[in-house]
Amino acid sequence: MIRYVEHDNIDKNKWDAAIDASSNGIVYAKSWYLDIVSPVWNALIDEGYKSVFPLTSRKKFGISYLHQPFFTQQLGIFSAEDLTPGDVEKFLDAIPSSYKLVEIQLNHSNKVSTGTNFSVTQRLTHHLDLTTSYDALQKKYSENLKRNLKRAMQNELVVTNDFSTEELIALFRNNRGRGVETLKQKDYLVFEKLIETAHSKGLVNKTGIKIDGNLEAGAVFLRSNHEYIFLFSATSDRAKEYGAMTFIIDHFIKLRAGEKKVLDFEGSMDPGLARFYKSIGSIEIVYLQIRKNNLPLPIRWLKK
Numbered sequence: 001m002i003r004y005v006e007h008d009n010i011d012k013n014k015w016d017a018a019i020d021a022s023s024n025g026i027v028y029a030k031s032w033y034l035d036i037v038s039p040v041w042n043a044l045i046d047e048g049y050k051s052v053f054p055l056t057s058r059k060k061f062g063i064s065y066l067h068q069p070f071f072t073q074q075l076g077i078f079s080a081e082d083l084t085p086g087d088v089e090k091f092l093d094a095i096p097s098s099y100k101l102v103e104i105q106l107n108h109s110n111k112v113s114t115g116t117n118f119s120v121t122q123r124l125t126h127h128l129d130l131t132t133s134y135d136a137l138q139k140k141y142s143e144n145l146k147r148n149l150k151r152a153m154q155n156e157l158v159v160t161n162d163f164s165t166e167e168l169i170a171l172f173r174n175n176r177g178r179g180v181e182t183l184k185q186k187d188y189l190v191f192e193k194l195i196e197t198a199h200s201k202g203l204v205n206k207t208g209i210k211i212d213g214n215l216e217a218g219a220v221f222l223r224s225n226h227e228y229i230f231l232f233s234a235t236s237d238r239a240k241e242y243g244a245m246t247f248i249i250d251h252f253i254k255l256r257a258g259e260k261k262v263l264d265f266e267g268s269m270d271p272g273l274a275r276f277y278k279s280i281g282s283i284e285i286v287y288l289q290i291r292k293n294n295l296p297l298p299i300r301w302l303k304k
Helices: 012-021 031-037 085-093 134-138 143-154 165-173 185-200 237-242 244-256 271-279 297-302
Strands: 003-005 042-045 051-055 057-060 063-066 099-105 119-129 204-211 214-223 227-235 262-264 283-293
Touching: 012 031, 012 051, 031 185, 051 085, 119 271, 134 244, 143 244, 165 185, 165 204, 165 214, 165 227, 185 204, 204 237, 204 244, 214 237, 214 244, 227 244, 237 244, 244 262, 271 283
Parallel strands: 063 099, 227 262
Antiparallel strands: 003 042, 042 051, 057 063, 099 283, 119 262, 119 283, 204 214, 214 227
């Protein structure tokens, strides 16, 4: 029986145990992570925490709605058992009607039938299987990527973890972040808290490139249940010329090759980034974005 449980009544120990036991468990769904990105999250829980579904909610103008928090690409239903489309739809149908708008992303193990009551959009991430040797993984690199890596080596780049999260954020905001209007100061503060907490749990690998003493490229890799997540990165124009991000990713792959995990690049729907991730040997993985709009009519039209 699926129960709706408000935040204060969720047993966090049982919740985290359920995520860890899930075949599709992911760090985004751990209670500490949800507490940071969506402090008032509630949940749908099957009897005995066998299957769980975090409901990341907000309220605006007195109207409750479900949204996808920043820095959480996928959530949805998590279970130790394989979920059929019917199982997924039972959870979706159990979402309380008090949530007048639903705009969330399921994890790639959650599938739905064509007859679902939600509008469904396919989205893409890219996974690189790390279970083979570094030499075997490198053979899958595209010729263009190999040339970029060679250029990076000729520039004698050296990786470092001697930089702060604040430095990495500043690098992002001064470059690609200038065109990202959706991220506000409060979101960057959430990210800082995420990395601080994840670091205290031993889940963070920060890798950067400094040129002339300045951070010019950097990335955060986050260890999850069955994968590593390429959570956040930033690079300057100068670093692009040096092939720095290719060097950082190759360095991480070299460190983790042979582990029974995948590297999740967290995207991308951007064709250019998708080509880059494929050039490393990754494959496309589909996950679903679902939407239902039951807002009052005047507001509903604005959200179309």
